Amino acid sequence: MISTQDWADTQRLWDYHHMGHTPRPCSVAIGLGSHDLGVADAAVDLYKRGMAPLIVFTGATSPTTRERMPRGEAVHYRERAIELGVPASAVMVEPRARNTGENIRFSRDLLAEAGIEVSSVLLISKPYEERRGYATARKLWPEVEIVSASSPMTLQDYVDSIGDARMVIDMLVGALQRLLVYPEQGFMISQTVPAEVIASYERLCQGGFTSRLLQDDEGQALRGAH
Structure with a gap:
């Protein structure tokens, strides 16, 4: 109950998980892979609104996405974006990342290898992952401005x-x-x-809402600085 x-x-x-940023034009949009195709939909909407000339979708598979997205999260996101009218030339795929840190690092490296200059990133995630994505990107890619975005949902x-x-x-x-x-x-x-x-x-x-908590070696939930 x-x-x-x-x-x-x-x-x-x-x-609290929402950053409250107002989308604005950025060098690139990066969609963080997950089970939620709404991330791809949000990226498409922002692309069509002129908020980024290029989208990078990043993500491999996980236990929760393996059956639904057998070709990998980023690949399925790309297929969704093209289906919704984004030119294939405007979508890049980073198919190896298995956590948020890898999402950021691998996308950063992919863009650098392609010679694409990045000064700002429109970082698109599930609604409740905005703050986590922002905090991770600020740590791993501090030289660029991060603008958080997600599907507008209650x-x-x-x-x-x-x-x-x-x-x-x-x-x-x-x-x-x-x-x-x-x-x-x-x-x-x-x-x-x-x-x-x-x-x-x-x-x-x-209240027992603990199934997604990280635990230590003794099975106790990890606690950080409050």
């Missing part, structure tokens, strides 16, 4: 699209934990997490 308090806490995490819209409210809450909780833990591990920049967001996160953990 998901309580009214659970939903209020989830909404607070949802809001929390309820996203839950409806996934069809599993508990899974969505678990994912939001897991994403918040990584914002707390990963800076200490050198994977992303540290960001201020408001006390009320921490309180919501901890209540949701206590």
Whole structure:
């Protein structure tokens, strides 16, 4: 049973995970691979609005995408973009990345090898991964400006699209934990997490929304600096 308090806490995490950036024209758009084809749809929309002359889709496969996207996340994203009218010449594929850090590093290297100068990146992710993608890119590619973007959706819209409210809450909780833990591990920049967001996160953990939490060798959830 998901309580009214659970939903209020989830909404607070949802809001925090969004960077609140206004899309603007950038050197390139990078779509971060996942199970969600909405990332490709958002990239297409932004391309058609003139926000980037080139799209890079990045991502291999994972246990959650292997059956749905057997050719790899980036390849399926590219096929989706072309189906929606983006010229094939405007879409590059980075098919090896298996985590957000590799998404950023491999895309950066692909563009450098192609001789494409990049001063700004329109970084497109799932709605609740905006802040994680931003923090990772700022750590690994500090010399470029990062503008975060995702499909404009409410929390309820996203839950409806996934069809599993508990899974969505678990994912939001897991994403918040990584914002707390990963800076200490050198994977992303540290960001201020408001006390009320921490309180919501901890209540949701206590409520059992923990399937996406990282654990230590003793099976305890990792805790970062609050």
